[in-house]
Amino acid sequence: xxxxxxxxxxxxxxxxxxxxxxxxxxxxxxxxxxxxxKPYGYAIWEKMQAQLDKMFKETGHxxxxxxxxxxxxxxxxxxxxxxxxxxxxxxxxxxxxxxxxNGKGVIVxxxxxxxxxxxxxxxxxxxxxxxxxxxxxSYRDLPIKLNQWANVVRWEMRTRLFLRTAEFLxxxxxTAHATKQEAIEEAKTMIxxxxxFVQDYMGVPVTIGTKSEAERFAGAVDTYSIEALMQDGKAxxxxxxxxxxxxxxxxxxxxxxxKEGALEYVWATSWGVSTRLMGALIMAHSDDNGLVLPPKLAxxxxxxxxxxxxxxxxxxxxxxxxxxxxxLEAKGISVHYDDRDNLKPGxxxxxxxxxxxxxxxxxxxxxxxxxxxxLARRDTLEKMYVEQSAVAEKVETLLTEIxxxxxxxxxxxxxxxxxxxxxxxxxxxxxxxxxxFILAHWDGTAETEEQxxxxxxxxxRCIPLAGEQEEGKCIVTGKPSKQRALFAIAY
Amino acid sequence: xxxxxxxxxxxxxxxxxxxxxxxxxxxxxxxxxxxxxKPYGYAIWEKMQAQLDKMFKETGHxxxxxxxxxxxxxxxxxxxxxxxxxxxxxxxxxxxxxxxxNGKGVIVxxxxxxxxxxxxxxxxxxxxxxxxxxxxxSYRDLPIKLNQWANVVRWEMRTRLFLRTAEFLxxxxxTAHATKQEAIEEAKTMIxxxxxFVQDYMGVPVTIGTKSEAERFAGAVDTYSIEALMQDGKAxxxxxxxxxxxxxxxxxxxxxxxKEGALEYVWATSWGVSTRLMGALIMAHSDDNGLVLPPKLAxxxxxxxxxxxxxxxxxxxxxxxxxxxxxLEAKGISVHYDDRDNLKPGxxxxxxxxxxxxxxxxxxxxxxxxxxxxLARRDTLEKMYVEQSAVAEKVETLLTEIxxxxxxxxxxxxxxxxxxxxxxxxxxxxxxxxxxFILAHWDGTAETEEQxxxxxxxxxRCIPLAGEQEEGKCIVTGKPSKQRALFAIAY
Numbered sequence: 001x002x003x004x005x006x007x008x009x010x011x012x013x014x015x016x017x018x019x020x021x022x023x024x025x026x027x028x029x030x031x032x033x034x035x036x037x038k039p040y041g042y043a044i045w046e047k048m049q050a051q052l053d054k055m056f057k058e059t060g061h062x063x064x065x066x067x068x069x070x071x072x073x074x075x076x077x078x079x080x081x082x083x084x085x086x087x088x089x090x091x092x093x094x095x096x097x098x099x100x101x102n103g104k105g106v107i108v109x110x111x112x113x114x115x116x117x118x119x120x121x122x123x124x125x126x127x128x129x130x131x132x133x134x135x136x137x138s139y140r141d142l143p144i145k146l147n148q149w150a151n152v153v154r155w156e157m158r159t160r161l162f163l164r165t166a167e168f169l170x171x172x173x174x175t176a177h178a179t180k181q182e183a184i185e186e187a188k189t190m191i192x193x194x195x196x197f198v199q200d201y202m203g204v205p206v207t208i209g210t211k212s213e214a215e216r217f218a219g220a221v222d223t224y225s226i227e228a229l230m231q232d233g234k235a236x237x238x239x240x241x242x243x244x245x246x247x248x249x250x251x252x253x254x255x256x257x258x259k260e261g262a263l264e265y266v267w268a269t270s271w272g273v274s275t276r277l278m279g280a281l282i283m284a285h286s287d288d289n290g291l292v293l294p295p296k297l298a299x300x301x302x303x304x305x306x307x308x309x310x311x312x313x314x315x316x317x318x319x320x321x322x323x324x325x326x327x328l329e330a331k332g333i334s335v336h337y338d339d340r341d342n343l344k345p346g347x348x349x350x351x352x353x354x355x356x357x358x359x360x361x362x363x364x365x366x367x368x369x370x371x372x373x374x375l376a377r378r379d380t381l382e383k384m385y386v387e388q389s390a391v392a393e394k395v396e397t398l399l400t401e402i403x404x405x406x407x408x409x410x411x412x413x414x415x416x417x418x419x420x421x422x423x424x425x426x427x428x429x430x431x432x433x434x435x436x437f438i439l440a441h442w443d444g445t446a447e448t449e450e451q452x453x454x455x456x457x458x459x460x461r462c463i464p465l466a467g468e469q470e471e472g473k474c475i476v477t478g479k480p481s482k483q484r485a486l487f488a489i490a491y
Numbered sequence: 492x493x494x495x496x497x498x499x500x501x502x503x504x505x506x507x508x509x510x511x512x513x514x515x516x517x518x519x520x521x522x523x524x525x526x527x528x529k530p531y532g533y534a535i536w537e538k539m540q541a542q543l544d545k546m547f548k549e550t551g552h553x554x555x556x557x558x559x560x561x562x563x564x565x566x567x568x569x570x571x572x573x574x575x576x577x578x579x580x581x582x583x584x585x586x587x588x589x590x591x592x593n594g595k596g597v598i599v600x601x602x603x604x605x606x607x608x609x610x611x612x613x614x615x616x617x618x619x620x621x622x623x624x625x626x627x628x629s630y631r632d633l634p635i636k637l638n639q640w641a642n643v644v645r646w647e648m649r650t651r652l653f654l655r656t657a658e659f660l661x662x663x664x665x666t667a668h669a670t671k672q673e674a675i676e677e678a679k680t681m682i683x684x685x686x687x688f689v690q691d692y693m694g695v696p697v698t699i700g701t702k703s704e705a706e707r708f709a710g711a712v713d714t715y716s717i718e719a720l721m722q723d724g725k726a727x728x729x730x731x732x733x734x735x736x737x738x739x740x741x742x743x744x745x746x747x748x749x750k751e752g753a754l755e756y757v758w759a760t761s762w763g764v765s766t767r768l769m770g771a772l773i774m775a776h777s778d779d780n781g782l783v784l785p786p787k788l789a790x791x792x793x794x795x796x797x798x799x800x801x802x803x804x805x806x807x808x809x810x811x812x813x814x815x816x817x818x819l820e821a822k823g824i825s826v827h828y829d830d831r832d833n834l835k836p837g838x839x840x841x842x843x844x845x846x847x848x849x850x851x852x853x854x855x856x857x858x859x860x861x862x863x864x865x866l867a868r869r870d871t872l873e874k875m876y877v878e879q880s881a882v883a884e885k886v887e888t889l890l891t892e893i894x895x896x897x898x899x900x901x902x903x904x905x906x907x908x909x910x911x912x913x914x915x916x917x918x919x920x921x922x923x924x925x926x927x928f929i930l931a932h933w934d935g936t937a938e939t940e941e942q943x944x945x946x947x948x949x950x951x952r953c954i955p956l957a958g959e960q961e962e963g964k965c966i967v968t969g970k971p972s973k974q975r976a977l978f979a980i981a982y
Binding site for chain 2: 066
């Protein structure tokens with residue numbers, strides 16, 4: 001193997017880190033909690049961005065850009081936002097360095113202290129709603145449907161590459177509406193967009209639901225989320241969409257004249273996904289050989305590896321590869337020809353497996369004679385011989401098959417790892433023995449939720465939107481419940 | 492007129508601000524020196540990004556992402572970098588807020604002071620070269636050709652939308668090479684890429700040259716720049732590409748084993764363009780009616796305005812517009828149908844002129860009868876009647892014509908505004924009477940350059956790469972010179 005990876009069984013957490021590092025996706029930087037996203041990892045993120053951006057535009061959104069810094073006082077304006085939102089932020093207090101009089105590099109110039117500290121945005125509701133006040137006078141100015149692609153910072157004590165980092169990349173949508181109903185529709189539309197993206201492009205099945213009050217975004221009236229299940233049986237929140245009511249409009253005094261001439265507060269939503277999706281993508285599909293990528297997001301979908309001795313063979317193989325590569329590219333498939341001359345084919349095979357390239361095509365002198373190639377699919381590690389004349393068509397079909405297979409595999413895993421329980425004992429037993437999603441009746445109170453969390457570490461991931469309405473009794477208090485909540489231990 | 496704009500003659504600076512604000516490109520934010528890029532402005536920036544990104548990838552570059560924060564000590568490592576680079580930066584000193592014990596919002600938690608302050612990146616050479624140390628061992632690891640799209644912060648005292656803001660968006664390329672020659676070639680390739688982009692897409696003619704030592708990037712051995720001329724006769728530096736020698740490799744101890752087995756320092760380049768290009772784009776072409784956009788970067792290339800009385804007419808016109816719109820869109824042209832029913836056509840005309848939409852098509856009941864439309868081009872304000880059957884073809888040709896005309900007009904302006912002078916008196920006289928670019932002989936010393944700058948405010952924009960080699964005498968000292976330098980007062 002090119003680079004040894006810890007197996008999932010041995011140490012799931014190390015397995016994840018190994019893949020991220022050794023597949024060249026990201027690494028830790030010299031700045032605590034901040035990562036470097038390496039070219040291969042960034043290429044995957046770019047594919048995610050491109051597709052999401054397209055879907056946002058198709059649903060009527062435009063991009064804009066708001067400042068990185070937010071005046072400290074803005075955070076106090078929306079009471080529950082400041083209460084509920086983590087106060088771990090990066091705070092800018094000065095604006096100038098000067099030479100150290102002792103000649104030891106540079107020091108902070110104490111004369112250049114800001115009158116009001118600036119917070120590096122952990123999210124942008126406050127600065128955006130402060131801006132919207134100037135943009136909205138009448139119902140004719142509504143709706144405003146904006147998104148921004150940006151970096152945000154939340155000072156995290158314990159970080160993990162992609163899953164939890166101090167700085168991360170994300171998109172945040174912020175919309176303003178004339179009616180409550182329209183804002184709720186928008187929040188629901190966007191959680192559906194996220195669900196479609198994560199399922200159809202990332203190949204990760206998700207459950208859409210609403211958050212309990214305790215798990216809601218600070219300042220939201222309702223939070224919708226999509227929840228995915230990782231191979232270790234832990235849940236991962238993959239995206240959220242918030243109906244913010246009139247909370248931010250009231251905090252920042254954003255009113256509009258309605259058609260009828262009344263002055264009303266504006267209704268709001270916000271929604272976001274981040275580079276955390278990279279973590280979900282990696283953990284959902286990969287195996288002990290490395291990354292497994294869904295073809296729709298793979299920067300390289302097909303890699304050709306020549307099997308050759310000497311230049312003469314390489315020249316003949318390269319000519320054939322050039323021809324096949326052109327056929328594939330004509331179908332919009334991204335192809336790489338790995339003709340490095342200092343590495344053995346076996347090493348290259350392992351490296352492309354590690355990097356999750358969906359299809360590998362090996363071609364040697366015997367293949368030239370027989371008019372075949374050896375084709376290997378990454379998801380099942382299956383190998384097959386294919387006529388050269390059939391390669392383009394075969395690969396095209398195969399990429400669709402792999403995309404589908406990856407999703408079906410993850411779906412099957414999730415189904416096996418989802419358990420309905422009727423008692424608290426059963427709940428605890430399933431949690432320790434098997435993990436995964438647990439569907440259980442809950443009395444709807446924050447107290448019970450808190451008790452379960454404290455005693456088991458499991459939290460309510462969501463109350464599924466498509467959940468069955470059924471009479472039941474809370475597993476802890478026995479009080480009546482009308483729908484099961486989805487519990488899990490989460491990332 | 493929809494929104495009155497100050498004329499260039501009356502107040503050029505106010506004219507610029509009026510266009511930026513009233514065309515909905517950007518506005519000032521609540522944070523000093525930071526702007527909000529509004530959707531229309533951001534849509535132009537996205538078109539710039541997409542084209543540049545394509546050109547970077549075509550020249551073998553990949554994108555990656557490095558941290559927003561840089562440890563303070565990194566800045567002291569490259570001596571001329573810290574000396575020359577402005578020390579006005581945003582400095583993060585704390586990482587937590589807490590509730591004010593007096594109940595007045597939030598305050599900085601003094602217990603959460605960072606051991607080492609973090610600087611919000613003003614540029615990323617230091618953090619990137621600190622990272623490259625871990626990536627480069629052998630010549631086989633080279634070249635590394637990366638780019639990042641990012642926000643950067645330089646604390647500016649006097650800011651102007653797009654032209655000079657505390658936070659701005661940019662791309663920064665950072666490459667590592669095994670040989671000096673290869674690094675120089677890279678720096679030259681990228682300044683050519685910038686030149687091609689600015690001329691062919693933005694329609695702004697530029698002069699490529701090298702910077703004098705005084706104007707060089709801090710830490711660079713050579714800085715190449717492209718210089719453009721604005722309508723007020725001031726120059727604007729539109730992009731730079733630096734050959735950094737081994738300076739950053741030495742500062743961050745980045746060595747590689749050469750083919751011959753020797754341990755050598757790596758050669759570097761960096762290059763960048765920013766949202767400043769938006770400023771150049773606006774100032775280069777716009778007129779007293781508002782923005783003039785080159786078709787290749789216009790978010791909306793064609794706008795249809797219906798001229799109608801009552802619903803029945805609108806329905807008939809809309810049917811025809813739908814048909815023509817589809818024809819244009821089939822050619823890849825972006826079209827907007829402005830069928831707002833609360834605004835008069837005249838108001839809409841003025842608004843689309845203000846926003847620089849290259850082609851406007853008006854269509855009323857008479858046009859329906861005659862089978863024509865009224866077509867107006869933004870660059871010349873010319874109007875013409877066109878057969879409906881010929882619209883798609885006509886518009887396609889016209890967009891190319893407008894793109895070309897805009898460039899030719901700017902080129903002609905630059906030629907008229909470029910003066911060769913032989914004496915310092917002439918230099919000063921041209922500068923005050925006419926402005927623009929001045930080509931003059933200079934003795935190559937920093938002293939003379941400084942004297943000219945102090946006495947006239949003009950700086951050496953560059954020593955043109957394509958400049959004629961001719962013997963001459965420095966206009967100030969009379970010492971010999973072999974080539975004219977390009978002088979101007981600059982933004």
